[in-house]
Amino acid sequence: MKSRHVLAASALALALSACGQSPAPTAEPPVAAPATEAAAAPAPVEAAPVAPAPVAATGSKPATVADCATTVEGNDAMQYNADSITIPASCTQFTITLKHAGAMAVNVMGHNVVVAREADMAGIAADGMSLTPEHVKPDDARIIAHTRMVGGGESASVTFDVAKVKDGGPFKFFCSFPGHLALMQGNLVVQ
Numbered sequence: 001m002k003s004r005h006v007l008a009a010s011a012l013a014l015a016l017s018a019c020g021q022s023p024a025p026t027a028e029p030p031v032a033a034p035a036t037e038a039a040a041a042p043a044p045v046e047a048a049p050v051a052p053a054p055v056a057a058t059g060s061k062p063a064t065v066a067d068c069a070t071t072v073e074g075n076d077a078m079q080y081n082a083d084s085i086t087i088p089a090s091c092t093q094f095t096i097t098l099k100h101a102g103a104m105a106v107n108v109m110g111h112n113v114v115v116a117r118e119a120d121m122a123g124i125a126a127d128g129m130s131l132t133p134e135h136v137k138p139d140d141a142r143i144i145a146h147t148r149m150v151g152g153g154e155s156a157s158v159t160f161d162v163a164k165v166k167d168g169g170p171f172k173f174f175c176s177f178p179g180h181l182a183l184m185q186g187n188l189v190v191q
Helices: 002-018 118-128
Strands: 069-074 084-087 093-100 114-117 143-146 155-161 171-174 185-190
Touching (some): 114 118
Parallel strands (some): 069 093
8 A cells, every 4th residue: 555655656756847846745654553463452342222212292393283183284295294293191082184285186196194103104004005095904903093095175084092192102193195104204292
């Protein structure tokens, strides 16, 4: 490696002298002392265990909650207008209303809201992928609540027991229309 640096510096000096300019001073890189077998390697340092971060109570676009209810909008760009819902701990029942703010038909750009544990989301979406028109498996025990699938200009609501989302989370809300899960999801917490 050192010979490459020397050759490069020599070539640069030769090129500059041919042009009538003096070469810039070069600094030789420091040479590391050769390793010896007798040198002791430092003992590995174990990293302290890291506790998982708590689920954020709010996202960057929290839903507005009033009277143990909220309204979430979905659009033709596969987006909810909220990425988190914080349910007041004083609520025993909670209602989510989904409004489709777009214009596309339900079979093209349908949306729903499914409430489930985060760990169950991918399985619920995969199992419901081919089950038209709702895209949820009937009587799926992993689903805490879900609205029906809606198209542009439509809305649907679902009410569920808050006790079902108090423990055992983290919980999420998401759209189970094929391909929408990646963009249409948010945190759901009780505080």
